[in-house]
Amino acid sequence: MARPDLNLLVTLDILLAEGSVARAAKRLRLSPSAMSRALARLRETLGDPLLVRAGRGLVPTPRALALSAEVSHLVQAAERVLRPATLDLKQLVRTFTLRTSEGFAENFGPDLIARVGKEAPGVKLRFVQKPDKDSGLMLDGAVDLETGVVGATTPPELITQALFRDRxxxxxxxxxxxxxxxxxxxxxxxxxxxxxxxxxxxxxxxxxxxxxxxxxxxxxxxxxxxxxxxxxxxxxxxxxxxxxxxxxxxxxxxxxxxxxxxxxEVTISMLWHPRLDADPAHRWLRGIVRDVCAGPRVRRVRT
CATH class of the missing domain: 3.40.190.10 (Periplasmic binding protein-like II)
Structure with missing residues (x-):
């Protein structure tokens, strides 16, 4: 069985909302003839005339009236799915797992936790120890972000960004x-x-x-x-x-x-999997880690 053309849902939604082939064509930026052909396809697909002439205008059939609300809901849902993700930090509820070497959580953790709590009260940070350089937990999705020195054993598919240099x-x-x-x-x-x-x-x-x-x-x-x-x-x-x-x-x-x-000197970087790169919440977390690690600058031990 051939799959239905889902683009027809948008056409049907606008046709039912406008009740006019000409006005629907204008909204869809189509010619009136192209809109008429689309209506013909809808009629054939649904087995119903949908809009019938009454005087100088068109009126919906009972089937069209029954479909109107459902079609509108489906189109709106599809638009939400296809719209770029937005981030409401005040409503965000999530736990991020950070895998760090000993000392990172003790030194940078308090400022990270305070900043996260201020901007996104529903977000929690979970620090786990990094006893070795094996990034398998991040590849498996058990770890959201890792810090450390990038080396020859670092998986090439991971994304890295330098945080600071240390001596x-x-x-x-x-x-x-x-x-x-x-x-x-x-x-x-x-x-x-x-x-x-x-x-x-x-x-x-x-x-x-x-x-x-x-x-x-x-x-x-x-x-x-x-x-x-x-x-x-x-x-x-x-x-x-x-x-x-x-x-x-x-x-x-x-x-x-x-x-x-x-x-x-060594360069301390943060590492994450590409699947999280475009995630707005993860992008926000990375920005906070960068900010906290960047400053205020510590006074170096004098040489």
């Missing part, structure tokens, strides 16, 4: 020997260190840079996240080396200093 610094407790005076590479290497590695490694880029200077540091312990490293350093004489902006609030009350070795 590594040293952090020690107040009163630590390294909190007094300039920290040289030799002085830094002579201390006892905490290594942050999600994969449980025993060396990192800092050790490679020290090796080029003929130095080697003592790594006392390896932990999986920045907050753990800073908690240990806060309560001991250990040295934590962490990204500056990523741990701004986590380092409150501690002494921070620039690393005395050259370590490349």
């Amino acid at each position: 590594y610094i040293g952090a020690v407790r107040k009163g630590h020997a390294l909190s007094r005076g300039k920290v040289t590479s030799a002085l830094y290497a002579s201390g006892r260190h905490i290594l942050v590695s999600r994969r449980g490694l025993y060396k990192g880029p800092i050790d490679d840079a020290l090796r080029q200077l003929g130095l080697e540091r003592e790594i006392v312990t390896t932990v999986g996240g920045f907050s753990t490293a800073l908690a240990l350093a806060r309560a001991s004489d250990l040295i934590a080396s962490v990204p500056e902006r990523h741990t701004g609030k986590l380092r409150a009350g501690m002494h921070s200093f620039p690393l005395p070795v050259a370590i490349p």
Whole structure:
């Protein structure tokens, strides 16, 4: 069975509303003859004359009257479906799942939650830990947005946008020997260190840079996240080396200093799946994340 021409619904809706072939043709920007042919097709399709002559005008048949309200409703519904999506933040009810490295939620989360609550009270943010670089949860739709460093293992189909650049610094407790005076590479290497590695490694880029200077540091312990490293350093004489902006609030009350070795800065980006790219609510969320991560700019540890 051939599928009906759904364009005829629009034609029928206007014909029934106008009760005139000429006026309907004008609204549809068709010639009167083209409109007459469309009416003929409708009559054939529905098996009813729809509009019949009465004096100088046309009047609807009982079938046309019965169809009028339903056809109008269908056309309006179709127009809503085909209209670009609009966003009413005050009425939006949704939960967004953000997968972030340790420290992101602690440092940027409070401002994100406050901004979301002010603009869209019905929206909730759900932060989940990012123990590795596997983006499978985002590909499966379980995660709406992810933050981190884009690398060779990042799925090519994901969309990425840079948020900020970050550099590594040293952090020690107040009163630590390294909190007094300039920290040289030799002085830094002579201390006892905490290594942050999600994969449980025993060396990192800092050790490679020290090796080029003929130095080697003592790594006392390896932990999986920045907050753990800073908690240990806060309560001991250990040295934590962490990204500056990523741990701004986590380092409150501690002494921070620039690393005395050259370590490349890292770019923190947000990542999302293309299926969410045009979603107005997701676009709004991305804008808030950009704004919160962009400023106000933190004062950098002086070199």
